[in-house]
Amino acid sequence: MSPLMYCGPRRDRQRGAIGLLAALTMALALMFMLVVIDSGRLFLEKRNLQRVADMAALEAASLFGACSGGNTATGYATQSATRNGFTVSDNTRSMTTRCGTLTSDANSRRVFTADASKADAIQVIVSHTVARSIAAGIGALFDSEPTPADIQLSAVAVATPPLPPLAQLTINSTLATVDSTQAGLLNTLWGGLLGGTLNISAAGWNGLANANINLLNYLDRLALDINAKAGDYTSLLATNISIKQLLSTAATVLPQNDSAVQVALNGLGAVNTIASGTTIKLQNLLNLQTGLPSAGLNTNLNVFGLVQGFVQVANSNSALYATVPANVLGLVGVSTKVKIVEASQLSAAGDPRLATANSNDPNQIYVRTAQVRTLTTVDLSSLGPALNLANSTISLLLALLNADVQIAPAPLTLDISLEAASSNSHVTGFTCASDATKTLAADTNTALIKLKIGKIDGSVWSSSLKDLPSPQELVLLNVRTGTPRVDFGGGGAGLLVNLPVAANRTTLNFTAPAQIGAPPSPVLALNGDPNIVTKLGTGLNNPLVLHTASNSGLLGAVLNLVTGAINVLVSTVTGLLGTLIGPLLDPLLNIVLKNLGVNIANVNVGANLSCHPAQAVLVI
Structure with missing residues (x-):
């Protein structure tokens, strides 16, 4: 067959094809090898x-470098970089060190904000200019615009310094157990303070008393529930949040x-004040330093104490009060009202280096119990015979002088107001030589009591005034003279007491306190006499106010005799009050107020201290 008629490829036309493919393969392999080598070189440099x-930022942060003053942060970072082979010797190398703070953006990512006055975080940026890759250089030969032969590589690191020492105080641990009697009192007290009724069983109260929640987890969940900014605990604590949401x-x-x-929580949520959407701020219960790291929030809170705080804050912002029936206290002829004036602060945490004794300093680590006001109304019908005796003794003399005696009308009642100022404790010093020898000192005060006896305006008492005015005198006998009759024209007697009881103060020294996050230990007590009112004794002195005659001559002489006759009441009334007020008010202090987290003469303070809670860490 003629070659021109042959339809298949000829062998001589395929010669050299394998060589061309081999050349292309080698070229591609060489190019890939250049890319790998160049990329590896740049990757290793990066x-x-x-x-x-990273090392420069960590070292500057761990040594507590700052950008103000001597700018120690830059010095520490430069020294670290030099030791690691990065020396800023020419314009191809540079290093920038900045101080600032960390915040979270809308996506909850950490963001560094430069601020030379703060050193909450240290940012280090290092740069090195190196030759551009060979592959990029070859590509630049065919580029219409000139491409720089060098490229600048940079790395950024942000580190936070080690956490400062953290101290925490807690005050007055809550009830360990609740029996059926206490359950009834708690239902009466808390329900009344919230403007409604409660019917929680002893098991429910015991469950609250024995349950604990982690504060950090609680705040994180709360921020999620109310759509607040995650991680911004300062703002969260200052936000008005409904008690119903807090309970949920x-x-x-x-x-x-x-x-x-x-x-129990559902029952509390259905009470009038809570169900109506009353809001409170958690900062009224938790005293936390601004900018406290999250490690300081990693602690447990007792649920009973937390809910008790909700009730106290809600009541201190209203005119509501609880009425305790006589059968609960076992006292006949007595009715008692209870009002919260200032809520307790359950826990306080912060850097003890910043703590001061200034009560207005936001850095103070300070806790307090609640300030509670009670109003007890007592039936004084037992004074009737004494008043009638005084009346019969002087009525004849007064009739000769055209005067008469006005006896306090029945039913004769006496108001006894007891203001229990909050016990408190605040950090005054600490040592952190080692975990075995660390100490914490706290200046601690038990409550100052103000006892007022007389006639007290109920509307003023139920207000949120921090200090009640002096009570009005309860008039027992009133000698009236003249036409028309003039009160106290010749004499008289009344009841009036306005007596402060001194507070107890000392410094509690805690040895080797537990770490932050552990149960408070040790718990130290500042103890006084639990029956403080009974022990007043002669402190009441003479509660009678005697009004002497103001007239001269025979009338004055006779009226002075009348006043002398009235003195017959002194021993009777003083003895009555001495045996009545102590037995009446001490149960109120020891039973009622204790269930509100207030121990008048005794206060328990627990402490935690972490000297080195963490090391410097990279955060960006």
Whole structure:
């Protein structure tokens, strides 16, 4: 067959094809090898820069470098970079060190904000200019615009310094157990303070008393529940949040599923004040330094104490009060009202280096119990015989002088107001030589009591005034003279007491306190006499106010005799009050107020102290 007629490829036309493919393959392999080598070179250089930046930021932060004053942060970072082979010797290398703060953006990512006056975080930026890759250089030969032969590589690192020492105080641990009697009193007290009724069982109260929640988890969940900014605890504590929401979040983060606790929380949530949407600020219960790291929030709170604080804050912002019936206290002829004037602060945490004794300093680590006001109305019908005796003794003399005696009308009642100022404790010093020898000192005061006896305006008492005015005198006998009759024209007697009781103060020294996050330990007590009112003794002196005659001559002489006759009441009334007020008010202090987290003569303070809670860490 003629070659021109042959339809298949000829062998001589395929010669050299394998060589062309081999050349193309070798060229591609060479190009890929250049890319790998160049990329590896740049990657290693970038990784080395990141290592230098990381170490410089960590060292500057761990040594508590600052950008103000001597600008020690830059010095520490430069020394670290030099030791790691990065020396700023020419214009191809640079390093920038800045101080500032960390915040979270809308996506909850950390963002560094430069601020030379603060050193909450240290940022280090290192840069090195190196030759551009060979592959990029070859590509630049065919580029219409000139491309720089060099490229600048940079690395950024942000580190936070070690956490400062953290101290925490707690005051007056809550009830350990609740029996049926206490449950009834708690239902009466808390329900009255919230303007409604409660019917929580002893098991429910015990569940609250034994349940604990983690404060950090609680605040994180609360921020999620109310759509607040995550991680901004200062703003969260200052936000008005409904008590119903606070209870709901507490129920959510409870580690154990206790049905009795859930029922108790649901019952509290249905009380008038809570159900109506009353809001409070958690900063009224938790005294935390501004900018406190999250490690300071990693602690447990007792649920009973937390809910008790909700009730106290809600009541201190209203004119509501609880009425305790006589059968609860076992006292006949007595009715008692209870009002919260100032809520307790359950826990305080912060840097003890910043703590001061100034009560207005936001850095003070300060806790207090609640300031409570009670108003007890006592039936004084037992004074009737004494008053009638005085009346019969002087009536004849007064009739000769055209005068008469006015006896306090029945029913004769006496108001006794007891203002229990809050006990308090604040950090005054600490040592952190080692965890075994660390100490914490706290200046601690028990409550100052103000006892007022007489006639007290109920509307003033139920207000939120921090100090009640002096009571009005309860008039027992009033000698009236003249036409028309003039009160106290010739004499008389009344009851009036306005007596402060001194507070007890000392410094509690805690040895080797537990770490932050552990149960407070040790718990130290400042103890006084639990029956403080009974022990007043002669402190009451003479509660009678005697009004002497103001007339001269025979009339004055006779009226002075009348006043002398009235003195017959002195021993009777003084003895009555001496045996009545102590037995009446001491149960009120020891039973009622204790259930509100207030111990008048005794206060328990627990402490925690972490000297070195963490090391410097990279955050960006």
